[in-house]
Amino acid sequence: MSIRDLARHLDISIGTVSRALNGKADVNPETRERVLEAAKQLGYVPNQSGRSLRQGTTNTIGFMIESTIETVDNGGSFFMPVFEGVQSVFRRHHLDLVALLCGTDEDPASYLNRVVARRFVDGLIISATARSDPRIDFLLERKIPFVALGRSATKGDYPWIDLDFEGVASQAVQRLAGFGHRRIAIGTPASDINLGYLFLDGYRRALADHGIAFDPELVLPANGNEEGGYQVACALLAQNPMPTAIILVNENMAIGLYRRLHEAGIQPGRDIAVIGFRESTQSRFLSPTLTCFRISLRDLGIKLAEALLATLPAFASQYPREKVALIWPMELVPGESDGPMPSSAA
Template identity: 55%
Template sequence: MKGIRQLADHLSISTGTVSRALNGKADVNAETRKRVLEAAEKLGYVPNQAGRSLRQGVTGTVGLILSQDASIGAGSENFFPRVIDGLQQALSRHGLDLVLLLRPRGEKQDEFLRRMVARRIVDALIITSTRVYDPRFPFLTKSGMPFVALGRSETSRPENRWADLDFEGIAERAVTRLFERGHRQIALAGPRPDANLGALFLKGYRRGLDSCGLTFDPDLVFQSDGQEAGGYEIGSRILESKHRPSAIVLNAEMMSIGLYRRLGEAGLTPGKDLAIIAERESPVGRFLSPRLTCFRIDAAALGCSLGEMLLSTLPAFAEQYADVPRQQIWPFDLVEGESDPPLQA
């Protein structure tokens, strides 16, 4: 195995040039970078990461904070794996590694974050599961730790970088679609109110009702866990309702599995007896009967964009990614299913 000095001697260039090429610095031309990378692979170059970290004060890693709770994927079985794939695509261009920092069950978000920042085991952080009022934004800003957020917050500042899904637009469009199909009693299923995605979803739902001339009824808003069990629970509550809705918009697509089962146990048919639209596409929706109507998000592209936002916060890459937006609301596409047919008279 060769070190950086042996690699530089082999190529007859300075160790500084080799170092900058290996670290993806913008001041090294493409031809030189290619020569260095090819020679490093051929000669079996292995960097002394521990020594480099001590000299430069960097680890070459980025931490993605996730929770071990059931809500880790915001109700989606494949959302975060695709986001992670996109993140790795962006970070690997510059030799940066992505590590998962799993918050233990029961430990508060803020306490876990403070512990990770104090240990300085990564160069930058990606936070998730944002809240309406989220003290992690001002804390990270004050600490000097570079970060981006997957999600918005009322406490984020203009200089903070975040990417989020268009929860408001999804909810509003779902309500409008159901209204146009004859539904007037449209329910909403969402997470706890302190989660910012839940607040945004509720805001879009109410905006959709207003645009259709419908009155908001708090009894038609159901809060529960975004997994299968939550959908089953909501199904039971709907069956017990005095004024049963004819349609429902689900904030988490995994809820549909439990909801379908509960309706079936009661002798009701999803789609026919209760029109259903879910927030986000997942593999299970294609195999439900009737096939679930939902919205498609390019989660890998979202992850790549989030990674580029993060790179723009790091001094070594700030100039290269200067044109990357600081904040972005990610678009969606409707996936036509069979779970929300026109209301039968």
């Protein structure tokens, strides 16, 4: 069904139908209602390509995700609630959200360059920010509207929202130190993603605040999935003496960690304290229950969408431009996986 077919069906000029569909004030209200009702019944959908050429916009926002072990294993449980929050805002403005998946075999900066060159999005949300992220320089240089899910050391005036990785590490150390633990290990990302640096910085500062010396041997890099957690547990068991507590940067790591500890006859919460990162569906089914942190991912998505719209001139009246540099709060959810240091370790 084209606009020409719709006009012929209604016996109205194409121009009148077009103005009615676009909400122009010079169209009689009865005519507009008649056009909209017929379009709905007959399944008319505007030609987006033609409209984009005329208006110079696509009404589409891209959300760039890098395909890594973490996103493949954990992407659904993390990104889907974020997408829902983003789309709940965009839906009100008739904007579409598209996920842009950058494969493991492609450089993220090159992938983004190609996306921008094709001009099929009006703005971007980027994630998995690196310590030094050339994508940010690229987008700033070309004045492409964007918001970053994650901090970076790359300088510039751009909006970003990040999870409180430093705060989580700090609260975890404080909780464990309060239980008497001194040998506290930490499972960090094996990649160069910036969140790993933030997590480690928060851990080191919290140790210093509690008079605990930093031991690099207790920093255990691994992939943020079940296999990575299994490897972290192997590294724990190989140390003598074994650390009495472990903080994980990814909740899925706890599943593999539990498996390896169980094989060794070691029980979390009794023989070693374990604190995970984010409360997830999987973590709720661990036994003993995992001490971790709760976050509203849908609300995070809503804030990302609003921050992005504030960078688009078409929405300036509804979303005034503001400096968004927000660390998203996370709430401790006590479980049974941590507690006082075992008397045998003391």
